[in-house]
Each structure stands twice: as structure tokens, then as C-alpha cells.
Amino acid sequence: MDTQTCTPGPRMPLWAWIAVGGPMAFYTILGIAEGESYYRIPVRFLGIASLVFLVLGLAITPAAKLLARPGLTPWRRWLGLWAFAYAVAHTVVYAFNVHIWHWSLPRYWRYPYLVYGIIALLLAIPLAVTSNAASMRKLGFTAWKRLHLLTYPVIVLTLIHYTLPLYRWNLVAYYWAVTALLVGWRLVQGLSRPSGRLAKSWSRRAPAFERTE
Numbered sequence: 001m002d003t004q005t006c007t008p009g010p011r012m013p014l015w016a017w018i019a020v021g022g023p024m025a026f027y028t029i030l031g032i033a034e035g036e037s038y039y040r041i042p043v044r045f046l047g048i049a050s051l052v053f054l055v056l057g058l059a060i061t062p063a064a065k066l067l068a069r070p071g072l073t074p075w076r077r078w079l080g081l082w083a084f085a086y087a088v089a090h091t092v093v094y095a096f097n098v099h100i101w102h103w104s105l106p107r108y109w110r111y112p113y114l115v116y117g118i119i120a121l122l123l124a125i126p127l128a129v130t131s132n133a134a135s136m137r138k139l140g141f142t143a144w145k146r147l148h149l150l151t152y153p154v155i156v157l158t159l160i161h162y163t164l165p166l167y168r169w170n171l172v173a174y175y176w177a178v179t180a181l182l183v184g185w186r187l188v189q190g191l192s193r194p195s196g197r198l199a200k201s202w203s204r205r206a207p208a209f210e211r212t213e
């Protein structure tokens with residue numbers, strides 16, 4: 001039985017809703033309104049923004065630990081939710097312009113990068129749905145934490161989705177490098193037992209909901 005208690009994370013200030021939600025709404029509307037002649041720029045913008053939020057979400061725990069700022073950790077939830085919202089907008093703009101719902105299954109297989117994108121999006125759904133304190137309580141901390149390991153396949157599938165068309169390999173390489181660094185850091189952390197001043201100050205200062213690494 002899990003004994004962790006859950007408190008809601010921080011509230012996002014209005015300016016942040018506007019700063020993050022505004023460009024998403026703008027590019028979604030533009031991508032749908034402008035139609036086939038222009039949709040690629042909004043699709044790319046929304047896809048890149050989603051990937052950046054995913055990578056930032058992964059960077060939160062190392063940053064919180066290295067800077068000894070456990071208060072940063074709950075922001076991971078917002079980053080994950082915005083990554084999901086942008087991924088949905090990215091897909092909607094593309095689907096709306098290309099009418100993928102008319103496609104037959106073999107047509108999808110001609111574009112494997114799309115298949116990776118679709119799997120990434122499907123795997124992200126349970127993460128978005130359970131990103132609240134009530135789900136954490138219901139599932140229990142251990143099961144919730146295990147479920148949220150799906151973040152790693154989501155980000156790797158997204159990177160494959162981005163890499164396969166291979167038209168901007170140099171740019172994609174940076175995302176692979178940063179992700180590999182962050183995943184490597186987590187693996188090393190998982191293998192080594194917490195000790196020392198930083199770990200002690202971490203466990204003393206972090207409320208239960210924040211100890212979700």
C-alpha cells in the first residue's frame with residue numbers, strides 16, 4: 001500500500017497561459033484556416049514546441065536536484081500537459097489538411113514516420129489523463145510512477161518520428177544528444193543510492209507530490 005499523500009501542484013499564472021496557449025491557438029487556427037497551401041509551417045511549429053516541452057519536462061528533475069530547488073518538480077506536470085496539447089494541435093492541423101481519416105492502412109505504412117508519431121501520441125494519452133493528484137491517489141504512487149515511465153518511449157518515438165524524414169538531421173541530433181544525456185542521468189541516479197547533503201536536503205524539503213521522480 002502506498003503511503004504517499006498528494007497535494008495539487010502550483011497554479012499556472014495567467015501570463016503563462018497566454019504566453020504558451022496563445023501561440024498554440026494562433027498556429028492551430030492559422031493551419032486550419034490557411035489550408036493546404038500553408039499548413040506545413042504550423043504543423044512544424046506545433047510539433048517542435050511539443051518536443052521542446054517534452055525535453056524540458058525531462059530536464060526538470062535533474063535541474064531541481066542540481067540546483068537544490070525541489071519546488072521546480074511540480075512544473076513537470078504543466079510541461080507534460082502542454083507537450084500533449086501541442087502534439088494534439090500538431091496532429092489536428094495535419095489531419096485536417098490531409099484528411100488522414102480517409103487513408104487506408106497500407107497508406108500509413110508508406111509513411112513510417114507518421115506511424116511513430118501516432119504511437120507516440122497514443123502512448124501520451126494515459127499520461128495526460130492521469131497527470132492529476134486524484135489519479136495518483138487512485139492508482140497508488142508506485143503504479144502511477146511506473147505508468148509515467150511511458151514518458152521515455154513517447155520522447156524516443158517522437159525523436160524517431162522527427163528523424164526518419166532525415167531532412168534536418170543536424171538539428172535532430174541536438175535533441176537526441178540532450179535526451180540521451182537526460183536519460184543517462186536518470187539511469188545513473190536510479191543505480192546509485194541517494195546520499196549526501198543534496199539528497200538529504202531534497203527529502204527534507206520536497207512535499208510528497210513533488211517526490212515523483
Ligand code: HEM
Nearest residue numbers: 040043044047048050051087091094117118120121158162
Ligand atoms: C507525441 C506526438 C507527436 C509529436 C511530439 C510530434 C512532433 C513532431 C516534430 C518535432 C516534427 C518535426 C518538425 C520539423 O520538421 O520541424 C514533426 C513532424 C511532423 N509530424 Fe509530428 N509529432 C507527433 C505526432 C504526430 C502525428 C500523430 C502526426 C499525424 C498523424 C504527425 C504528423 C507530422 C508531420 C506530417 C510532420 C512533418 C511536417 C513537415 O515536415 O512538413 N505528428 N512532428
